[in-house]
Amino acid sequence: MTEHDPAIARLTQRPPQAEIDVAVGELAARFGNRLVTSMAVREQHGHNLSWTPNQPPDAVIFAQSTEDVSDAVKICAGHGVPVIALGANTSLEGHTNAPYGGVSIDVSQMNEILEVHAEDLDVVLQPGVTRKALNDYLRDTGLFFPIDPGADASIGGMCATRASGTNAVRYGTMKDNVLALTVVMPDGRIVKTARRAKKSSAGYDLTRLFVGSEGTLGIITEITLKLYGIPEAISAATCQFPSIKAACDTVIETIQSGLPIARIELVDPLTVRAFNNYAKLGLTEAPMLFLEFHGTEKGVEEQTTRFKELAEGNGGGPFNWTTKPEERTKLWQARHDVYWAHQTLKAKPEMTGFSTDVCVPISRLADCVTQTIEDAERIGIVAPVVGHVGDGNFHTGPLFDPNDPEDVAKAKNFVERLVRRGLDMGGTCTGEHGVGQAKIKYMREEHSPETLNVMRAIKRALDPQNIMNPGKVLDA
Amino acid sequence: MTEHDPAIARLTQRPPQAEIDVAVGELAARFGNRLVTSMAVREQHGHNLSWTPNQPPDAVIFAQSTEDVSDAVKICAGHGVPVIALGANTSLEGHTNAPYGGVSIDVSQMNEILEVHAEDLDVVLQPGVTRKALNDYLRDTGLFFPIDPGADASIGGMCATRASGTNAVRYGTMKDNVLALTVVMPDGRIVKTARRAKKSSAGYDLTRLFVGSEGTLGIITEITLKLYGIPEAISAATCQFPSIKAACDTVIETIQSGLPIARIELVDPLTVRAFNNYAKLGLTEAPMLFLEFHGTEKGVEEQTTRFKELAEGNGGGPFNWTTKPEERTKLWQARHDVYWAHQTLKAKPEMTGFSTDVCVPISRLADCVTQTIEDAERIGIVAPVVGHVGDGNFHTGPLFDPNDPEDVAKAKNFVERLVRRGLDMGGTCTGEHGVGQAKIKYMREEHSPETLNVMRAIKRALDPQNIMNPGKVLDA
Numbered sequence: 001m002t003e004h005d006p007a008i009a010r011l012t013q014r015p016p017q018a019e020i021d022v023a024v025g026e027l028a029a030r031f032g033n034r035l036v037t038s039m040a041v042r043e044q045h046g047h048n049l050s051w052t053p054n055q056p057p058d059a060v061i062f063a064q065s066t067e068d069v070s071d072a073v074k075i076c077a078g079h080g081v082p083v084i085a086l087g088a089n090t091s092l093e094g095h096t097n098a099p100y101g102g103v104s105i106d107v108s109q110m111n112e113i114l115e116v117h118a119e120d121l122d123v124v125l126q127p128g129v130t131r132k133a134l135n136d137y138l139r140d141t142g143l144f145f146p147i148d149p150g151a152d153a154s155i156g157g158m159c160a161t162r163a164s165g166t167n168a169v170r171y172g173t174m175k176d177n178v179l180a181l182t183v184v185m186p187d188g189r190i191v192k193t194a195r196r197a198k199k200s201s202a203g204y205d206l207t208r209l210f211v212g213s214e215g216t217l218g219i220i221t222e223i224t225l226k227l228y229g230i231p232e233a234i235s236a237a238t239c240q241f242p243s244i245k246a247a248c249d250t251v252i253e254t255i256q257s258g259l260p261i262a263r264i265e266l267v268d269p270l271t272v273r274a275f276n277n278y279a280k281l282g283l284t285e286a287p288m289l290f291l292e293f294h295g296t297e298k299g300v301e302e303q304t305t306r307f308k309e310l311a312e313g314n315g316g317g318p319f320n321w322t323t324k325p326e327e328r329t330k331l332w333q334a335r336h337d338v339y340w341a342h343q344t345l346k347a348k349p350e351m352t353g354f355s356t357d358v359c360v361p362i363s364r365l366a367d368c369v370t371q372t373i374e375d376a377e378r379i380g381i382v383a384p385v386v387g388h389v390g391d392g393n394f395h396t397g398p399l400f401d402p403n404d405p406e407d408v409a410k411a412k413n414f415v416e417r418l419v420r421r422g423l424d425m426g427g428t429c430t431g432e433h434g435v436g437q438a439k440i441k442y443m444r445e446e447h448s449p450e451t452l453n454v455m456r457a458i459k460r461a462l463d464p465q466n467i468m469n470p471g472k473v474l475d476a
Numbered sequence: 477m478t479e480h481d482p483a484i485a486r487l488t489q490r491p492p493q494a495e496i497d498v499a500v501g502e503l504a505a506r507f508g509n510r511l512v513t514s515m516a517v518r519e520q521h522g523h524n525l526s527w528t529p530n531q532p533p534d535a536v537i538f539a540q541s542t543e544d545v546s547d548a549v550k551i552c553a554g555h556g557v558p559v560i561a562l563g564a565n566t567s568l569e570g571h572t573n574a575p576y577g578g579v580s581i582d583v584s585q586m587n588e589i590l591e592v593h594a595e596d597l598d599v600v601l602q603p604g605v606t607r608k609a610l611n612d613y614l615r616d617t618g619l620f621f622p623i624d625p626g627a628d629a630s631i632g633g634m635c636a637t638r639a640s641g642t643n644a645v646r647y648g649t650m651k652d653n654v655l656a657l658t659v660v661m662p663d664g665r666i667v668k669t670a671r672r673a674k675k676s677s678a679g680y681d682l683t684r685l686f687v688g689s690e691g692t693l694g695i696i697t698e699i700t701l702k703l704y705g706i707p708e709a710i711s712a713a714t715c716q717f718p719s720i721k722a723a724c725d726t727v728i729e730t731i732q733s734g735l736p737i738a739r740i741e742l743v744d745p746l747t748v749r750a751f752n753n754y755a756k757l758g759l760t761e762a763p764m765l766f767l768e769f770h771g772t773e774k775g776v777e778e779q780t781t782r783f784k785e786l787a788e789g790n791g792g793g794p795f796n797w798t799t800k801p802e803e804r805t806k807l808w809q810a811r812h813d814v815y816w817a818h819q820t821l822k823a824k825p826e827m828t829g830f831s832t833d834v835c836v837p838i839s840r841l842a843d844c845v846t847q848t849i850e851d852a853e854r855i856g857i858v859a860p861v862v863g864h865v866g867d868g869n870f871h872t873g874p875l876f877d878p879n880d881p882e883d884v885a886k887a888k889n890f891v892e893r894l895v896r897r898g899l900d901m902g903g904t905c906t907g908e909h910g911v912g913q914a915k916i917k918y919m920r921e922e923h924s925p926e927t928l929n930v931m932r933a934i935k936r937a938l939d940p941q942n943i944m945n946p947g948k949v950l951d952a
Contacts, residue, residue, distance in 0.1 A: 117839065118732075119728055119732070119837075119838065119839035120838055120839045120868075121731065121732065121838075122837070161677055162675075162676075162677040162681070163677075164675055168675065173675050175681065175684070176648070176652060185926070185930065189926045189929075190926065191924070191926045191927050191930055192923075192924060192927060193927065195899075195903060195904055195922070196837045197835040197836055197837060197868060197869075197902070197903045197904040197907065198835065198837070198838070198867045198868055198869075199638075199644065199835055199867050199869060199904075199907050199908065200638075200906065200907060201637055201639075201688055201904075201906045201907065201909060201910040202904045202905050202906050202911060202915070202918075202919060202922050202923070203928075203931055203949055203950070204685060204688065204689055204931045204934060204935075204949075205638070205651065205681075205684045205685060205687065205688050206930060208651070208681045208684035209680060209684070209685055209934075211681065212680065212681050217680075228734065229732055229733060229734040232734075252595055255597065256594075256595070256597065256705055257705060258704065258705040258707060258708075260736070296778055296782075298774060298775075298778055299774075299775055299778065302772060302774055302775065306772075359673040359674065360673055361593065361595075361596040361598070361673060361674070362595065362596055362597075362674070363593065363595035363596045391674045391675050392596075392673060392674055393673075393675060423671075426671055426672045427671060427673045428670075428671055428673040428676035428677075428678045429678050430676065430677045430678050431673065431675050431676060431677065432677050434677040435678060435679060443678060443679055446671070446678050446679075447668075447678070447679065448668060450661070450665045450666065450667045451667050451668060451669065451682065452679075453665075454661065454667055454682060455679055455680045455682065457937045457938060458680060458934055458937060458938075459680075460937065461933045461934060461937030462930065462933060462934075473679055473680075474679070
């Protein structure tokens with residue numbers, strides 16, 4: 001590619017306004033009042049939960065079918081206009097805003113569950129279905145979809161960002177739970193990546209190429225997911241530890257012993273303080289694990305007993321546990337309320353927070369979390385830690401005043417040091433949030449130039465005009 | 477691409493002999509006696525376990541390092557000469573022969589285990605390590621690598637073909653168990669796909685793009701695999717059923733109930749006859765399941781009891797089971813000897829067999845297996861069935877006289893009808909063997925032209941000269 005390559009230009013500037021206007025005109029003719037250009041709707045689609053600025057698209061289309069998406073992409077491709085897909089808009093790293101303008105294709109109305117194959121333990125659905133809607137729909141079947149990133153994200157967005165969350169330690173991430181995708185390619189063609197067979201060696205794994213591609217290679221319009229039987233018994237537990245190291249060592253021993261734990265979440269002492277503020281729990285300000293065990297009745301009893309032994313061996317206790325649904329909810333309530341609890345840590349009301357994540361080999365988890373907490377203290381920023389620690393993955397959300405440049409600088413410095421710490425320990429700059437705009441610069445630190453060039457070669461081959469979500473995942 | 481595109485020419489013809497000669501000369505200067513051109517060695521490298529013809533390369537290099545592979549690929553790329561990677565040479569669909577000549581890069585001497593990270597449950601190794609060598613090496617660590625495709629395949633080859641096997645129902649396939657790869661690209665550059673973190677959302681999933689790419693996008697020279705703790709208790713069992721349907725229904729119920737079975741293998745009545753021939757077992761000629769349960773002592777006992785209930789509900793029995801290692805081996809012996817047992821079914825000694833596989837949604841498994849058995853009877857061919865049925869995956873290997881054209885035609889017809897039956901049921905033309913040469917034509921039936929064009933676009937972007945294992949996976 002040369003300096004004057006239009007694809008590079010599109011990474012760094014908007015297309016000519018005239019091209020955008022013509023494309024929007026053609027889209028209006030095709031979509032009628034499902035094309036919206038009001039500033040309120042555009043700004044809503046240029047906003048997300050990260051600290052990236054609001055960058056509204058030029059227009060928003062509310063798609064209702066794969067053909068809608070295909071037609072919209074064809075029109076945009078004809079004029080070199082960027083296309084940004086959007087589902088529930090719960091992005092945490094700036095995936096859905098439109099830095100170079102273009103058209104946001106909102107798939108939230110594509111929210112039908114098309115087929116449930118109970119015998120095959122799979123479901124075919126549209127990308128706008130949210131994970132909670134899916135599980136509500138499945139309730140009577142005895143099946144469930146376990147991936148739980150916290151937010152009620154759309155399944156399409158969860159595919160696009162390779163999401164995971166609390167249950168990943170047992171059930172894997174989105175990459176492990178998608179059987180097939182229908183994708184609208186950058187020229188509008190419709191591609192099905194695979195069939196419903198549980199495994200296949202028939203060619204390149206296009207499914208997993210699109211999972212985690214963040215809308216930069218195509219737009220996901222139909223998804224086949226694996227499902228699981230709702231476990232016969234579920235037990236929940238909490239336990240506190242004298243140190244982050246003691247808690248992490250318990251996690252490592254649990255994973256190593258092959259104990260099939262379903263959830264194992266760490267919160268740091270600062271988060272426990274937040275729980276006390278928020279819900280008057282009166283807990284000691286010490287690290288805490290939230291646990292969930294799935295299996296048969298005897299199986300969960302055995303898992304719970306074994307885990308208790310491991311925890312006590314590391315000085316953990318007391319150990320609260322229950323198998324009753326309503327008590328389980330109560331035990332985990334603090335963890336579910338963590339976002340609200342963290343708000344109580346704000347030194348002044350104008351402060352805001354965001355969430356970012358890294359993932360390290362589990363042997364480095366205690367070091368990484370401990371050093372991160374020490375770093376926040378040293379920098380003088382409030383940054384509570386919550387982790388899906390069975391995977392070596394944790395989150396932190398510094399609180400800062402967005403109007404105080406010093407505060408913003410501190411938060412940026414803290415995140416930069418966090419990511420570098422994770423990378424230095426053999427980890428990744430994002431375990432589950434994705435790259436978006438916010439982590440592009442760390443891609444150059446995580447991957448070699450040769451590795452990034454392979455990614456860029458694939459991007460160029462599939463999207464030569466670079467119209468699919470430009471300015472995300474890869475830079476020029 | 478035009479008709480005269482050299483990349484297309486290379487799909488359909490050898491490069492000019494002069495180019496091959498110059499490349500081989502340069503390779504000889506670099507590799508000395510690790511470059512071999514004797515016909516015996518070339519033919520050995522042009523042979524595999526499929527029914528594809530022996531197609532020897534022009535030369536064989538015995539690589540000992542990533543740099544060796546990189547240098548060899550650079551020299552071949554400089555002359556447009558094909559490069560074919562080869563590990564243990566246990567391909568079942570014609571992956572390693574050289575239809576358009578070129579250089580076979582034999583990585584079997586790259587057989588070092590580089591790092592075991594016991595705390596992180598991972599291992600870094602070279603591609604020539606075989607799965608049995610890996611598990612022997614790991615024995616004292618209490619860890620193991622579960623993927624078992626039957627043959628003592630190399631880990632590199634297992635990555636390249638997205639292999640799975642008997643344990644996949646519990647532990648997944650290669651795609652689920654590779655954390656990172658080092659790959660020599662078609663221009664000789666060395667790329668690392670990922671780090672050791674258990675999960676990541678940092679960019680395109682290059683790891684899973686190379687897993688299953690069969691050496692057509694690059695050569696795998698280093699692998700990071702997940703490991704698992706050896707289960708505290710293992711129990712093995714066998715059970716016979718009145719019909720294929722009864723056996724398959726038991727499998728479906730087992731999977732649906734969430735029973736975490738480690739192995740569940742079906743053999744058909746013909747295979748049971750073969751067992752009787754081979755080892756005088758005196759079994760009823762009825763379908764049979766071989767089972768293995770992994771877990772804690774109590775857990776395994778509970779799994780076994782529950783499975784027994786499910787089996788009896790479908791008329792299965794009697795049920796033989798044991799937890800003692802030596803008795804387990806005895807119970808499973810027939811299954812391990814299945815290749816030799818099947819030889820006893822030959823009507824004449826000059827007959828040969830091969831193995832091919834399909835995979836269907838599990839709800840269609842009983843239909844697919846039953847119709848396949850009926851089809852073999854109708855066509856008049858002996859084709860025993862063995863299946864990793866927990867995944868909906870099964871194998872069959874017709875016996876035929878390779879010198880009898882009518883016999884060959886019958887075998888080909890049988891396989892063609894098998895694959896189409898699998899595809900008609902929503903399945904895949906290969907669950908775990910890969911495409912190689914033998915299943916290229918079915919790629920056009922399994923995938924749409926648009927899907928194949930996406931695969932071709934990726935191939936062209938990464939290997940514009942089409943020198944990496946040409947004539948495999950994709951046609952022109």
